[in-house]
Amino acid sequence: MSAFHFNYQSRPADVTMKLDDWRRIARHVLPKWRHSLQLVFCIVMSAALAVVPGLMMRDVFDQAIPQHSLPLLFALVGGMVGASLAGNLLGVWQSQIATRLGQSVIFDIRSQMYARLQQQSLRFYTHTRSAEALSRLQNDSSSIQGVVSNTLVNLVSNSLTVLAIALVILKLDWRLALVALGILPIFILPTRKVGQARGRIAGRTQEQIAEFNSYVQERLSIGGFLLMRLFGTREVEQQRFEQKAGDIRDSVIQQNMLGRWFLMFITSFASIGPALIYLVGGWQAIAGAISTGTIVAFVTYLGRLYAPASALVNAQVELISATALFRRIFEYLDLPIELPDAQPAVAITHPRGELRFEHVSLAYDAGGRKVLDDISFELPPGKMVALVGPSGAGKTSTTYLATRLYDPSAGSVTLDGVDLRSIDFATLARLTASVTQEAIFFNATVKDSLLYAKPDATDAELERACRLAQVHEVIAAMPQGLMTVIGEKGYKLSGGERQRLALARIALRDPKLVILDEATSSLDSQSESLINEALETLLAGRSSLVIAHRLSTIVRADLILVMDQGRIVDRGTHAELLSRGGLYAELCRKQFLGHTS
Structure with missing residues (x-):
């Protein structure tokens, strides 16, 4: 028998995204190639449309107004409105596709995790708290949904937008472009450290949530309720509950405030760019080196440059901090299968029960x-x-x-x-x-509990099994007969009734x-x-x-x-x-x- 070692307590999280992590994420995303192609189309078109209003605004000031041309003015303003409207519509479509992609990936991950958990041996469940498995299956996979459908998509989209705008402003005036782009490294330098810090907090928070869920699940089960009531530990358990809930509260506040301080840092520097453009651009305009329209276009592009640049930095922070969540998911997807199913299996054509x-x-x-x-x-x-x-x-x-x-x-x-x-x-x-x-029973009807043994059983077979197990009269006397819900673990039935129902099954x-x-x-x-x-x-x-x-x-x-x-x-x-x-x-x-x- 192979040795099996699994500790439900997560190891200290290494929040550095490695190439293997990206490959594993890509293996879940790339098979959804139709959604991926649609997203690529939306992203490329949005990046292209992002540069249109600035060029048209430049022409408004440099051509339409100096030439006193109302038709050109109407055409340029109409083009700006049309480009903005088209970009917004593309954004809605992109969001819809990204959400479908994210939900599809989460569905696949949850299905794979559930299948992996079903393949585990009894040893795994005696070493692991059930709420820990539930937390990874539900909470962790839900947490990475936003990373897949928003962060990853925005990372690509904002990268293309920044690249497109950078190329345009370099063509407009390389000196002003250097001023505008020179501030960007100030955004990027703190990203890694902030992301790692948030990653550590995120990993710790998920562990606290898993422990909290395990605690609540045990205490709010029938057995847990009886234990607390019979031993009079309600106040003690209330204190433990508040302590665990308080730990989660403090971790979430710490994670959010770290992100909020970083966002304030980014926003503050974003206001410096336009001021520098007006200063340097105004100086050049006075000297006759550039036109007023170019300055206006540059300020317009700065709004469209720093917004995706800020979002790009935030996306990197979120992605780094999500590493702990991906690692927790991968840890369960990589669980060893101690008792593999027989491949190929030996058929028993005439079973005897020896x-x-x-x-x-x-x-x-x-x-x-x-x-x-x-x-x-x-x-x-x-x-x-x-x-x-x-x-x-x-x-x-x-x-x-x-x-x-x-x-x-x-x-x-x-x-x-x-x-x-x-x-x-x-x-x-x-x-x-x-x-x-x-x-052992689920919280289901009597009929469903019996059909668990043979899903295609007929009513006649159900009745025969119940009569054989001496439980038919008990079921017949129930208000809803076979459709009576027996409660969690069958606690609505007496001990003898549960055992006879088990024999009927x-x-x-x-x-x-x-x-x-x-x-x-x-x-x-x-x-x-x-x-x-x-x-x-x-x-x-x-x-x-x-x-x-x-x-x-x-x-x-x-x-x-x-x-x-x-x-x-x-x-x-x-x-x-x-x-x-x-x-x-x-x-x-x-x-x-x-x-x-």
């Missing part, structure tokens, strides 16, 4: 303590094997391996003679089914191998009796691996495995083991004999 463990060992962490050590046994088709032993003996870990929630560190687990690692997950899920002490699935962490251990006698009746029918003709908590289950097992400290220390039937004494006889006296049924 399970075999051959010298199996398991350690949850590489180099760690073995929770299972040299486990070997065979579960023949249609038979029952019961696992008994003290807490921590390795019973649950054995069932995890039987459904390939983990792969063994050594040895092999086979189903019908095929190593589970050679069976694809869809086939394995179809041939096996598990029922735990705490049945298994019956609908019709597996060859059933794995039970016996579902009656914590139920009242009436619920236990109903579930035992359902189990008698459900397990008939199927192989079953059962973690036994009741003597009634142990007695009817074909083979009992006695486990202790990750090893099988004894095996046999109930009578055989009891006659030999030892750990099994001791367990029977302490655990099982007091729970006969």
Whole structure:
């Protein structure tokens, strides 16, 4: 089994954009080539239209007015209005395309992240807070949407606009152009440091948001609410909530104020340019070196030059500060797949439900303590094997391996003679089914909960499965029948009803191998009796691996495995083991004999 190491706490963010980062971003953007081509067209046309009004304004002062030509004046003013209107319309179209592009990229990223998360093993979810995964899937991907649809597009658009205007003003008068362009480096020099600072704050903020979401999700779940209420920790939890929310507030304020101070710095220098043009240009005009129209055109171009230049600097700052977000996204997209699906998979054409463990060992962490050590046994088709032993003996870990929630560190687990690692997950899920002490349900209707096992099941099949599981009458008595919503984790149902609904779901699935962490251990006698009746029918003709908590289950097992400290220390039937004494006889006296049924 491959070692798996993942820490949900992000490493200190390196906010320097590297070539590989740009390549990865481009791989998400370039496939949307239709949107990209439309954006390029809009950007080029907008850059071209940006230089038109200034040239026409120059001609107004240098030709139309001196020549007293009203037709030329009307034509030039009309051209300026038309160019401005066309530029605005292009801007709307560009914004629409950019938004579609950004949303399309985010959709792809979220889909890839979700698929990657679904491919993870149980180990990943025992090492990672669920809210951390949710935060990266939802918040981080949403945060980079603005970078894709606005920042990247504006970076290209403003670059072309600045280049076009720079070329035009150089042609108009190179001396004034040098004055206008000489101020630009003052904008650019602080960009890197400000961007890195905002990147560090942005990365820290996302980590705080992830931690905050995890905290809220746990406390506002049913289990969290009960824990807080029963232990009277409402005030303590309120203080913790306010502390975590306050940390996010302070980080966001710090990030925004850093950007606002930088914007003030840029805006202040933007006012210096026109003043210098009037000074130098006026001096040259007095000397007869340039015309008044050229000065007016230069001032007009400065407004169109410094605005995109300022936006360009801000885009670079935003892009650098977004690096931490991209890195968090890439970290999840690069998650190793510990349990790869079988490629190619071995087909099981005639499933029988024969399970075999051959010298199996398991350690949850590489180099760690073995929770299972040299486990070997065979579960023949249609038979029952019961696992008994003290807490921590390795019973649950054995069932995890039987459904390939983990792969063994050594040895092999086979189903019908095929190593589970050679069976694809869809086939394995179809041939096996598990029922735990705490049945797992989504907040959905009874019908949807059942159809999760077999989406194409007919109403007749649903009814048959519910009758088999002794839950049909309960559902029929519900106000909305099959369309009744059962609540988060099925909490609107009693414990016995949840377990019987879980058995109905298994019956609908019709597996060859059933794995039970016996579902009656914590139920009242009436619920236990109903579930035992359902189990008698459900397990008939199927192989079953059962973690036994009741003597009634142990007695009817074909083979009992006695486990202790990750090893099988004894095996046999109930009578055989009891006659030999030892750990099994001791367990029977302490655990099982007091729970006969």
